[in-house]
Amino acid sequence: MIGKLRRKALDLVGDPGLRGALVSISVRIAAAFVGLALQILLARLMALEDYGIYVILWTWVSVVGQVGVLGFYDSAARFIPRYGRREKHAHLAGYLATGFRAVMMGSGLLAALTLVFLTVLPGFVDPAFLLPLGVLALGFPVLSLESYLTGVSRGFGWYALSTIPGYILRPVLIMLGIGIARAVGLPLDAVTVLAIVVLASIVVLLVQALLLRARLPKTERIVATPQRRRFWLLASVLMMPAMTAEELFVWIDVLILGFLVAPDEASLYFAAQRSLSLAAFVQYGFMLVAARGFSLSLASADRAGLQAQITRSTNATFWLTIPSVALTLLAGYPLLALFGPEFLAAYPCLALLGLAYVIRAATGQAAELLVVQGRYRLSLLIVSISVATCLLLMLFLVPLWGIVGAAMAMVIVQVLRLAVVTWLVHRQTGYWVLVRLFAQRTQEV
Secondary structure (H helix, E strand, O other): OHHHHHHHHHHHHHOHHHHHHHHHHHHHHHHHHHHHHHHHHHHHHOOHHHHHHHHHHHHHHHHHHHHHHOOHHHHHHHHHHHHHHOOOHHHHHHHHHHHHHHHHHHHHHHHHHHHHHHHHOHHHOOHHHHHHHHHHHHOHHHHHHHHHHHHHHHHHOOHHHHHHHHHHHHHHHHHHHHHHHHHOOOOOOHHHHHHHHHHHHHHHHHHHHHHHHHHOOOOOOOOOOHHHHHHHHHHHHHHHHHHHHHHHHHHHHHHHHHHHOOHHHHHHHHHHHHHOHHHHHHHHHHHHHHHHHHHHHHHOOOHHHHHHHHHHHHHHHHHHHHHHHHHHHHOHHHHHHHHOHHHHHHHHHHHHHHHHHHHHHOOOOHHHHHHHHOOHHHHHHHHHHHHHHHHHHHHHHHHHHHHHHHHHHHHHHHHHHHHHHHHHHHHHHOOOOOOOOOOOOOOOO
């Protein structure tokens, strides 16, 4: 028995994808504590309504920011591993240059349109959100470029570079900025905090860009004909609706709550969601490396190898999510108390959202598989079904049970998503993405 476990552990350590996932997860575990400390600090120092405004707007930026990136965050996982394996360095350089220009134009246009909208039609926005949203709009290009560089780092397999700047350095800089603002007597309202976030993101972008530039492979020329640039742009933009919808689904409960309940109630729910950072980061860690591994197997036309990668990644995600959720639930009340005594009321949400995380983990990185295969329509169909179902359930359950109803809706939606993803992905691709609880070995497809 011990020998079997030892061999299994050695197999896991020997798998490059899982090694990368473990590196990413280790960084994200550290980031979970740093990020949680930041949220606790904000909840303690800000008024509950201002914290709710910050939560809702920052969540919207996480979704809308995908539009500014024009799909290049995700297409990086498709093209960079492929060009690297085939040693097409000139094509790689051309793709990177095209992506940078496209993201600059897309995010700049998004920022300009937002500012014009806020100036011409301010009555369509709640006055409490108007100025904070304007501050965030100014930061759209910075946040979009940072997201693009993160995708590039992920495509090269530089997992520390894709996580440490945004998930450790930025929260530390924000906490430092909040300390300075408090020391000089600035009000810690949503406008001030979001301005600090944008300034911290500028520093993160500069650090990430310099480190990435130093590591990028040198090439004598760039292959970027107009036809190829159009191909990269079209392939990336076609990913954008599905990936934006996928990001929307991650935050859909918080976003809908922003319309259905007061900001202070939304902040309670957000605290419960953030308390599950450890489970979320386990899943993110495997997502970060899965797309690159899947892309390399597709480049080699190795179907059996790809199915083996899918199975290993899904099983590892599922079995690591369970203890991370269990530990969070055990520490739930003390954890929520750190935000403030009023946040203890969010524990039922914490328990239900933990169950939703476990259910989601059972299909692993199915979304990343569809990305690298270029199956945008199938991905968009799955996410659209999930988002529509969530919207209907929350419209029905939130008026009945408040934020607990929102958490219940997420559990039901994740069960539906599990069934839809398993069936559709297997039918359309031939790959099995559901966790294999008792499988002894991976079957070839």
